[in-house]
Amino acid sequence: MADRARPRLLILGGGAGGLELAGALAAEGSYAVTLVDQSPAHLWKPRLHEFAAGTVDSMLSEISFYTLARLRGFRFEQGSVARIDRQGRRVQLRPILDLDGRERAAARTLSYDVCVVALGGITADFGTVGVAQHAIRLDGREDADAFRSLFTGLMIHARETREPARVVIVGSGATGTELAAHLRLAETAFPGEDPANMAPRLHLTILEAAPQLMPGADDPLRHSVLERLRTLAVEVATGVRVTAVRADAVQAEDGRVWPSDLTVWAAGLIGNPVLRQLGDFELDGKGRIRVDARLRSTVDEAVYVMGDAASLTPVGDNRPLAPTAQVASQQAAYLARGLPRRLKGHRVDPFVYRDRGQLISLASAGTVGLLGLLDRRDLLVGGRFAIAAYHALQRRHQWAVLGPVRGSVAIFADAVGPTHGPALKLHG
Structure with a gap:
């Protein structure tokens, strides 16, 4: 079937869910599928902390979108999304600029019959003083590369001076706890002349605003993680409301201060700021687009939203689904089944999340x-x-x-x- 005869499906964002949906629907054949992402390669984000620590052990953790498009049969357009013209069913992409700010590719417009917004989320700073200037947020590959470069310099300095590097991680979710553990492993890449008598080169601290580690997690998992962090000599402090991040320390509301050579801000996700610029979509308090039970935006049935960009509160729950790869993957599988059925005029059941x-x-x-x-x-x-x-x-x-x-x-x-x-x- 020629592409001109097939409805055009435009997927904005090539994260875990967006890419899985593109591959599935391209293989199914009902739609002419185009995937848009500002990066040239897909990164499995749940392992971003391993890229940051330098302990990643999989050649498949990063894969070129251009290669995947050729192998799987969809079209890939690299670029940043500016806005969605719902009346004209078009998406505008920003110009591509070089490092000097000169335009290398003009703004483009992509047409669609159905659009799926999968633009993900970012780590929120909640207006905390100094986060933007003095902390690293692990939202993408560039952040991980920047962190690894700084961490390497700190560890070499610690080896030469025998003064431990101090890393403070704000937030005790999966990103914060896993990063701390992998940094302890990465420490072994910087031994001194006598590894058997090597003094600690890294002091790790996790700060959490909630009364307990990993807020929202079940108690057995929380206790097991805390016990294992203790075996890794990771200091954990809960009930800490951070009010400022300085170049050399993290300061709490109660006056306590944690010296820090490198601060990581991992204090929770909100919707990507670009979601506010897309159009007149209904947003929740965290800047995510509200959707109905079939993942359609509340203002346009031709625009679906999934993953970290979507705000979906299941029936009987009092809060939206968490922004996790598990949720995004299940929503991708749901749309991969449901969109072809919708095209044929069949009834599509609501999305039901299964917590694994x-x-x-x-x-x-x-x-x-x-x-x-x-x-x-x-x-x-x-x-x-x-x-x-x-x-x-x-x-x-x-x-x-x-x-x-x-x-x-x-x-x-x-x-x-x-x-x-x-x-x-x-x-x-």
Whole structure:
């Protein structure tokens, strides 16, 4: 079927959900699919902390959108979204500029019959003084690269001066806890002349505003993570309301101060600021686009929203679904089934989220998780089973992105030859 004869599906954002949806619908064939992203490559964001620490061990964690488009049969357009013209069913992309601000590619307009907004979210600073100037937020590959460069310099300085580098992480969700553990592993890449008598080169602190570690997590998982962080000598302080981040310290509302050579801000996600500029969509308090039970925006049934960009409160719940890769992946699978049915005039059932639990990778302290049985989250797992389950999440994503045949071959090749431990590319 020629593309001109097929409805045009435009997907804005190539994160976990957007890319999975593009591949699935391109293979299904009902739509002419175009994917838009400002980056040339897809990064599996749940492992962004490993890129930051330099401990990533998978060749498939970053894949070119251009290559994926050719392999999977969709069109890829690199660019930043400016706005959605709902009346004309067009999306405007900003010009592409070089490092000197000169225009290298003009603004473009892409037409659609159905548009899916999957532009993700960013880490909120809640107006806290000094975050923008003195802290790093791990929202993308550029942030991870910047952090790794600074961290490498700090660790070399600590090795030479024998004064431990001080890293403070604000926020104790999955990003904060996993980053701390992987930084402890990365520390081993900087031994002194006598590794057996090596003094600690890294002091790690996690600060959390809530009364408990990992707010929102179930107690068994929280307690297990806290115990493992203690074995890694990670200091954890809860009930800390940070009021300012300075170049050399983090300050709390009660006057306490934590000296810091490098501060990471991981205090929760809000909708990507570009969502406010797209048009007259209804937003929630965190800047995410409100959707109905079928993931359609409340102002236009031709515009769907998914993943971290969407605000969907399930029936009976009092808060929207959390911005996680698990939610985005399930929504991608739902739209991959539902959009072709909609095209044929069939009824599409509402989206129903199935909570499969949560897995936390703590590097040398192991992987721990709370998995769901039926409709409950009641199986605390650890050891080899938890490690296998953690990696299975990414393997399923890779299989969805690459397709059954290529995905299986690539995953096998990656599994038999990964790099374990701190990556040698810490320095570049």
